[in-house]
Amino acid sequence: MLVVERARKTFFKDTPNERVALDGLSLRLEEGEFLTLIGSNGAGKSTLFNAITGGFLLDEGSITLGGLDITWLLPHKRALMIGYLFQNPMKGTAPDMSIEENLALAYSRRKSWPLRRGVSKEDGSFFRDRLARFEMGLEDRMKDKVGLLSGGQRQALSLLMSTIARPRLLLLDEHTAALDPAAAKKIMRITNDIVREQRLAAMMITHNAQQALDFGTRTVMLEGGRIILDISGEERERMTVARLVEHYSELRVL
Amino acid sequence: MVLFAGSLHLGLIYGLMALGIYVTFRILNTPDLTTDGSFTLGLAASASLTVLGMPGLGIVCGILFGALAGGVTGFLQTKMDIHPILSGILTMSALYTVNLYVLGDRSNLSLLGSPHLFSAAVASLPGVPRDVTRFFVALLLCLVCFAFLAWFFGTHLGLCIRATGDNDDMVRASSIDVDAMRIIATALSNACVGFSGAVAAQYQGYADISSGVGMMVVGLASVIIGEVFFGRRSVTIGFVSAICGSVVYRLIIALALKSNFFPAYALKLVSALIVITALSLPALKGRLRLASARREARRHARG
Ligand SMILES: Nc1ncnc2c1ncn2[C@@H]1O[C@H](COP(=O)(O)OP(=O)(O)OP(=O)(O)O)[C@@H](O)[C@H]1O
Ligand SMILES: [Mg+2]
Numbered sequence: 001m002l003v004v005e006r007a008r009k010t011f012f013k014d015t016p017n018e019r020v021a022l023d024g025l026s027l028r029l030e031e032g033e034f035l036t037l038i039g040s041n042g043a044g045k046s047t048l049f050n051a052i053t054g055g056f057l058l059d060e061g062s063i064t065l066g067g068l069d070i071t072w073l074l075p076h077k078r079a080l081m082i083g084y085l086f087q088n089p090m091k092g093t094a095p096d097m098s099i100e101e102n103l104a105l106a107y108s109r110r111k112s113w114p115l116r117r118g119v120s121k122e123d124g125s126f127f128r129d130r131l132a133r134f135e136m137g138l139e140d141r142m143k144d145k146v147g148l149l150s151g152g153q154r155q156a157l158s159l160l161m162s163t164i165a166r167p168r169l170l171l172l173d174e175h176t177a178a179l180d181p182a183a184a185k186k187i188m189r190i191t192n193d194i195v196r197e198q199r200l201a202a203m204m205i206t207h208n209a210q211q212a213l214d215f216g217t218r219t220v221m222l223e224g225g226r227i228i229l230d231i232s233g234e235e236r237e238r239m240t241v242a243r244l245v246e247h248y249s250e251l252r253v254l
Numbered sequence: 255m256v257l258f259a260g261s262l263h264l265g266l267i268y269g270l271m272a273l274g275i276y277v278t279f280r281i282l283n284t285p286d287l288t289t290d291g292s293f294t295l296g297l298a299a300s301a302s303l304t305v306l307g308m309p310g311l312g313i314v315c316g317i318l319f320g321a322l323a324g325g326v327t328g329f330l331q332t333k334m335d336i337h338p339i340l341s342g343i344l345t346m347s348a349l350y351t352v353n354l355y356v357l358g359d360r361s362n363l364s365l366l367g368s369p370h371l372f373s374a375a376v377a378s379l380p381g382v383p384r385d386v387t388r389f390f391v392a393l394l395l396c397l398v399c400f401a402f403l404a405w406f407f408g409t410h411l412g413l414c415i416r417a418t419g420d421n422d423d424m425v426r427a428s429s430i431d432v433d434a435m436r437i438i439a440t441a442l443s444n445a446c447v448g449f450s451g452a453v454a455a456q457y458q459g460y461a462d463i464s465s466g467v468g469m470m471v472v473g474l475a476s477v478i479i480g481e482v483f484f485g486r487r488s489v490t491i492g493f494v495s496a497i498c499g500s501v502v503y504r505l506i507i508a509l510a511l512k513s514n515f516f517p518a519y520a521l522k523l524v525s526a527l528i529v530i531t532a533l534s535l536p537a538l539k540g541r542l543r544l545a546s547a548r549r550e551a552r553r554h555a556r557g
Contacts, residue, residue: 053427075427076426076428076429076430076431076432077429079427079428080429084427086423086427091421091424091427092427094417094424095420096416097417097420101413105413105414105428105430108410114409114410114411114414115406115409115410115411116409116410117408117409117410118408118409118412119413
C-alpha cells in the first residue's frame, strides 16, 4: 500500500541550525494495517506525515502509494488518496460553514462538474446517516455553523470528513490530544470502527504509550528521524507500557 | 426627492462594486486593492465602446476586463507569491496606463449624444418618469448580479472558495487547488467591480481616469454599513447586506452634502473614517472591557 523508501529530509541545510528530520527512513504499510507511531518530541513523526501528504518535497528517497509514485506529486493531488487529521480540531474544519457544507466539501472529491449544487439532497441524507452513527446528536444540526461545535464534536466531524471520500491511507497526528478523556475515548472508538470497516491503511501518532499498544496492529518508534522499534503480532502482544516507556528513557540517556 | 432618487441609483450601481468587495474582503478574507484600477477599467471600456455606438458590448467588456485584472492580481498573489496587498497595488498601478490607453490617451471622455443603456431605457418607456426607469434599470442589473453570486456560492466551486477563505489549512490538506480558488475569486470580485464601473460610466454620461481613486474604501464602507443592519450571517444575506449598505452609504453622503455638513472634497476622508471606526471597534471594545475588569478587580482587592 504505502512504501516509503530511504526518505531523507534536512531542514536549514548548511546552516548552524541544520536539522536532519528524516534520516533515510524506510517504511512499508499494508492495506488494513493500523500502525501507531510514537517517539519523543522532535523525533520526526509529523515530518514523516508531512512528507507523505506533500507538505514539502524529500531531499532523497521516494514514496509510493497504492502502486503510484507520489514523490513529486502536488499536495492537493495526493489528498484524493490520503485522509489527514490534525491535533487541533480547529484545523480540520471551516468554522463559518455549516456541518453539511463541510462534509460536502470533503465528499465531493470524487465527482467532477464544479458548478453542480454544493450540497445535493442525496448527499445531505447520506451525511445525516453517517453522523447519526456517532450518537452525538450532530445529525440534527446539519445547518449549524461548525464554529459552534465543541472540540470533540469538531474532531468527530473532521474524522468523518477525512474518511468519507474513502481514501486509501488515513493519517492521524495526535488527533485526540486536545480532547477531554471522555471525548478522546469516543473519538478513538469511532476511529477504530472506521479503520476496520473501510479496511484503510492507517497511521496514528500518539504520545500515550497505552493508546499506542491498545489500538492498531503494529507499533513503530521513531527517534532522530529513524525507526528504532517496529513491533507487531506476538511481540507486540507481549509488550507492556512500562517497557515501552523504558525505551524512551534509554534514549534520553544516550 | 431628486436627492433620494439619485442616491438610490448610485447606491445600486456602486452596490455592484460592494458585491465584489464582499467577495474578496469577507469571503476570501483578503482585501484586494485592484478595485481602484478595475473600476476605472470597466468605466473606460464602457465609455469608449459607448462612444463607438456599442454600449451593450461596453458593459460586457467592463465585466470581462475587470475579471482579467482580478485574475492577474490572483496570479501574482498565488503563483508568484507576492503579498496580496502588494499584488493589488501593482495591478492597480499598471492599470493606470491601461486605462489611459482604453480611454484613447485621454483623461476623460464625455458620452454626450451617444445612446446608452439608461437613455435607451428611458426612450423606450416614454410615459414613465426618467428617474423611475433609471431606478429599475439599476435594480435589474443589481438583481442579476446578486442572483448569479448567490447561486455561484452555493455550487461546489463556491463552497471550495468559501472554505479557502475560511480555513486555509484545511483546504491545503484537501484535494482543492487553493491557488486556483484564490485566482477565480479575485477575478470574480473584479468582474463585479468592472461591471459597476461600466454601468456607472453610462449612468453619469462621462468617464474620468481618476474615478476609481478610493473606490475600494467606498466598497468596504458599504459592506461594513450593511453589516450594521444585517449582522454577519450567511453569504446570501451578506450580498443583500452589501447592496443595502451601498445605498445607505450614498444616502448618508447625499444628506451630509446637502446640509453642508462637510464639503464634497471631504468624501474620501469620511469614507476612510467610517471604515477605520468599524474595523477598530472590536479592539476598542476589548480594551474597554479589560479596563473595566481591572477596575472591578481592584475594587474587590481593596474591599
Ligand atoms: N517546516 C519545518 N521547518 C524547519 N524545521 C522543521 C520543519 N518541520 C519540522 N522541523 C524540524 O524537524 C524535527 C522533527 O519535527 P517533527 O515535527 O516531525 O517532530 P515530532 O516527532 O512530530 O514531534 P512532536 O511530538 O513534538 O510533535 C524538529 O527538530 C523540527 O524542528
Ligand atoms: Mg508532531
